[in-house]
Amino acid sequence: MSVTARTWPPGFTHYLGYLLLGVASLMLCCGWGWLIGRLPPSRWGALTGAFVWVLANLAVDTDLVVVNGPARDRPDLLLIALRIAAAALLLGACLWLPLGRGMLRRAPLPAVAAALASTVLASGLSAVAPRQGPESMTCVEGATTICLWPEEENYRAMAERVLDRADGLPAELSMPDKVYSRGLIRVDGEWGGDFDLDSGSEWAMSDGVTRAVSAETFAACREDDLAGWDKYNEAGDQSVLALERWLEKRLAGGGQPEYRESGMSEAQADAIEKGKAMADRPAAEQERWARDTVRFVQETYCD
Structure with a gap:
């Protein structure tokens, strides 16, 4: 990838965009699972997190599961970077959360709410959009x-x-x-x-x-x-x-x-x-x- 990046050929932006989009989705999935997993008992945490994540992606039309696309679509690197930043914020907030149900009483709820809000906002913005006409063909x-x-x-x-x-x-x-x-x-x-x-x-x-x-x-x-x-x-x-x-x-x-x-x-x-x-x-x-x-x-x- 580093060798290809020197020439930046047609399609490299797409490859890089979808690669980073996958990274953002993995980070968001981990953060969501980490957050949900601390609420119920440990044996149900992972199952609950996975179920809610899958259900949310089925119920809402998002590009969180997009891994590739045609040339007529363009990944927006700026929006993808924003999504990665929001995912990092969510993961960082999770580091400060206490374990168990006591999290609801002892957690810094404003900080957690801000992290969740920014994550939801960044996830809701479509990072892949149709290209508005060809630059060349x-x-x-x-x-x-x-x-x-x-x-x-x-x-x-x-x-x-x-x-x-x-x-x-x-x-x-x-x-x-x-x-x-x-x-x-x-x-x-x-x-x-x-x-x-x-x-x-x-x-x-x-x-x-x-x-x-x-x-x-x-x-x-x-x-x-x-x-x-x-x-x-x-x-x-x-x-x-x-x-x-x-x-x-x-x-x-x-x-x-x-x-x-x-x-x-x-x-x-x-x-x-x-x-x-x-x-x-x-x-x-x-x-x-x-x-x-x-x-x-x-x-x-x-x-």
Whole structure:
């Protein structure tokens, strides 16, 4: 860590922030357990402290159990330092507490109350917040351009593989100018994007590229207040879904998806399986089927 800190590369602030956030949580947990553990008899102290800590984190939405996060979120080092200081104050107050239930009569209650109040305040402040727009981005060019956060540089090779598989797709499939990791662009007043790499999944990136290609290919269906899509949905057609699952599997390099489908109707499930099966057919057959599917949808619903 000390060697890496000399160059301060993209992502180091995130690593340091989450590391210190974990330190703060451990200190707060120890202080809370120490405080609670002195009230009941010794055999129940640890159990009570642990139970109340877990219950509090389940009941209240806090980041006390956060240990990592995506590039689109930024740990606030100043707030984390404040939390560590509050945790240290709580631990320091615990050093002066007498043992047992007599603590309630003999403890300097104002000092303990101040330590607890500062701890609760520091814990309630969210130390991880969405980044307000990118300072820069890493873009990989190919059949389209895939743009990543600078902290996602290690996924450049993944983007290159996906783009290599996108070369030679049927001309009927329209490629978008750029595809973005989530949080890089502003969409409808919010920071959005086409895919997220929270789990580092090649299928997630392939899904984002697939959806962008589908949106570009069938853009005509979105004209006239989505009249084309309304017509498509009313017909119960699942051709686009089959096409998307085919393209997703092809861009991901084949194999089994890294997720499970749920909530699908029988028609949707059949279309998904059809698309996946087509990705295992000879390339010429795949491309012929893709061209025919695109033309059918465009001529039937989008014209």
